[in-house]
Amino acid sequence: MKKLMIVLTLAAMLAFAGQAFAHSPLMSCFDNGDNTVTCEGGFSDGSSASGVKVHINDGNGKTIIETKMNEDSEYTFDKPAGSYMVIFDAGEGHTVEVNGADIVE
Amino acid sequence: MKKRFIPLLTALCVMAFTGSAFAHFMVFYTPEMIMEKGKELDMRIAFTHPAEAGHMMDMGGIEEFYVLKAKGDKVVKTDLKDTLKEITWTNPHSSAPAFAAKVPKKVVRSMGDYVFVMKPGYYFEKEEGVYMQQITKLVVNVGEMPTLWNEPVGLPCEIVPLIKPYGLWTGNVFKAQVLSEGKPVAGAEVEVEYMSHMPNLDTNSMPAESSVEYPNGALVTQTIFSDANGYISFGIPKAGWWGFAALGVGPDKEYKGKELGQDAVIWVKAEDMK
Numbered sequence: 336m337k338k339l340m341i342v343l344t345l346a347a348m349l350a351f352a353g354q355a356f357a358h359s360p361l362m363s364c365f366d367n368g369d370n371t372v373t374c375e376g377g378f379s380d381g382s383s384a385s386g387v388k389v390h391i392n393d394g395n396g397k398t399i400i401e402t403k404m405n406e407d408s409e410y411t412f413d414k415p416a417g418s419y420m421v422i423f424d425a426g427e428g429h430t431v432e433v434n435g436a437d438i439v440e
Numbered sequence: 441m442k443k444r445f446i447p448l449l450t451a452l453c454v455m456a457f458t459g460s461a462f463a464h465f466m467v468f469y470t471p472e473m474i475m476e477k478g479k480e481l482d483m484r485i486a487f488t489h490p491a492e493a494g495h496m497m498d499m500g501g502i503e504e505f506y507v508l509k510a511k512g513d514k515v516v517k518t519d520l521k522d523t524l525k526e527i528t529w530t531n532p533h534s535s536a537p538a539f540a541a542k543v544p545k546k547v548v549r550s551m552g553d554y555v556f557v558m559k560p561g562y563y564f565e566k567e568e569g570v571y572m573q574q575i576t577k578l579v580v581n582v583g584e585m586p587t588l589w590n591e592p593v594g595l596p597c598e599i600v601p602l603i604k605p606y607g608l609w610t611g612n613v614f615k616a617q618v619l620s621e622g623k624p625v626a627g628a629e630v631e632v633e634y635m636s637h638m639p640n641l642d643t644n645s646m647p648a649e650s651s652v653e654y655p656n657g658a659l660v661t662q663t664i665f666s667d668a669n670g671y672i673s674f675g676i677p678k679a680g681w682w683g684f685a686a687l688g689v690g691p692d693k694e695y696k697g698k699e700l701g702q703d704a705v706i707w708v709k710a711e712d713m714k
Contacts, residue, residue, distance in 0.1 A: 363477065363551045363583045375551055381586040383512070407512035 358382060362423040362431040364438045366414065372438055373411045376404050376423045376431075384408040387425045394418035463631040463661040464497065464565075465490050465683045466574040466705050468558050469639045473606035473709045478549035478582045484639055485558055486529040486538035487574075490683060491660045493637035493646035496529055496536035500561030507547065508555040510587040518547050520556075531637075532648040540644070551583030555593050562695050571695040574685060576705040579605045592619055597690035597704040599630075602671075605708040610679045614708055617670045618686045624670025628686045632662040632674055635681035652678070679712040 358378035366372055376384030384404045391400040394417050404410050404423075419435035467490050470483045487499040505520045520543060529538035548554060556578045562571045575597060579589045581604075592600045602615040618628040637646035654660050666672045666686070676682060683705060690702025 361551060361583055361585050365478075365549055377551055377583075377585040379584055379586070385512070 358429075360384075360387075360423055360425045360429045360431050362421070362433055364421055364433050366438050366440045367411070368440050370414050371411055372414050372421075372435075373409055374421050374423070374433065375407075375409045376425075377408055378425075384423070384425070387423060390422040390424060391415065392420045392422065396420075463489060463491075463633050463685060464563075464572060464574070465631075465633055465685060466499065466558070466560060466576040467635070467639065467683070468556070468576045468578045468705075468707060469635075469681070470578070470580065471641070473579070474581045474584075475548075476583065478545055478551075480545045481541075481543040481548050481580070482641055483541040483543060483556075484527075484529070484538065484641060484644070485524075485541070485560075485576075486639070487536065487560070487563060488529070488531060488646070489633070490635045490637065490646070490681075491633040491652070491654070492650070493531045493648065494533070496531050496534045496538075497563050498536045499538075499563050502539060502558065502560050504557065504559035505541070506557055507543070508557065508588060508593055509550065510552055511550070515588065515593075520547070527644050530643075530645045532646070538644070548580070548582060551585040552581070552587035553585075553589045554580045554582070555588050555591075556580065557593065557595065559595075562700070564698075569698060571698055571700040572703070573690070573692075573695075573700065574703040574705045575690065576707070578707050581606050592622060594622070595619075595704070596621060596692065597625075597686065597702060599672075599684055599686055599704050599706040601706065601708070605706060608676055608708055608710040610676055610710045610712050612710065613673050613675050614682070614684070615671065615673045616684070616706070618666045618672060618689055618704065619670065620689045620704075621691050625666055625686070625689045626668045626670060628666040628670065628672075628689050630664050630666065630672050631685045631687060632664060633660070633683050633685075634678060635683065638681075651680070676708075676710045679710050682708050682710065684708070 358380040362376045364374040387404045389410050393399050421433045423431040467486045487497040523541045525540045527540045558576045597620045600617045618625045636650040636652040686704040688701045692702045
């Protein structure tokens with residue numbers, strides 16, 4: 336039983352270490368040309384961003400949409416009027432911000 | 441006087457003969473393998489000897505041209521045959537029909553790996569009386585997100601990388617596995633060439649000037665063999681484009697009643713660490 340505990344602890348440490356080191360968060364957004372915008376997320380180790388939180392803030396920094404990346408690691412939304420910011424939030428040290436002004440077709 | 445010509449002629453014959461021994465390579469080229477953001481890709485496909493801007497060959501058209509891209513857990517295939525345009529590629533000593541492709545931005549927009557697959561027609565090598573077909577892969581990445589580069593894509597024969605083909609440092613060891621119908625090929629002969637004459641997309645040609653001085657023909661085309669499990673490794677000595685061609689590993693051995701060599705080709709790119 337003790338041996339199993341050690342193995343499990345090691346496995347947990349490895350899994351944790353993998354998350355802590357290997358990946359940096361990535362997000363890319365594009366204007367679909369039909370008044371919608373698609374943002375896709377991911378991690379530099381190739382892992383999926385499905386379920387990762389996404390926020391869209393207006394020009395005043397107020398959150399107008401709070402959602403999650405879908406099973407394809409994407410989120411499509413209606414393009415907000417005025418300035419906005421998309422925030423990919425995979426936890427502390429793992430956020431990416433994309434300015435709406437930089438999102439083009 | 442006449443006697444003096446004999447050594448010269450012999451030398452010319454030997455040169456011509458060694459020339460034909462150099463590796464045939466399906467050049468499948470686009471200026472950058474890594475892009476920060478997706479964009480329209482300008483590609484060229486030509487059949488030649490890239491280390492020497494050598495003799496051009498007619499690949500016999502293109503049978504298949506498509507790209508594979510991961511979307512979530514699925515792999516999406518986009519046919520690209522309608523992006524092809526026939527051109528003439530001119531190297532310093534000969535020219536032949538080749539192809540240009542403009543792959544639209546909407547296809548190369550998402551982050552991730554794009555595995556481009558090009559299956560040409562058949563080239564007839566008159567001297568040897570054999571047909572050749574080189575099924576070629578080129579992996580392009582957008583946004584630094586790795587997705588498909590190390591996956592077999594189900595070709596009759598292919599070289600599957602074990603290190604990012606677009607993300608090599610000079611001095612890295614390129615490792616890969618040679619597959620035929622999905623199974624490892626032991627003892628496969630793999631020819632390796634450097635793109636010493638970078639393709640010029642404006643003129644559809646390779647310049648006469650080489651970026652490498654080859655002391656002899658043995659170094660123009662290097663040959664490596666796969667191990668018992670089909671793995672190859674090759675230390676990359678110089679930044680730039682390197683082509684790997686696994687010879688005759690494909691399942692098709694005959695075309696129009698003649699011997700066929702079906703090869704698997706992949707291109708990789710190395711950068712200097714500064």
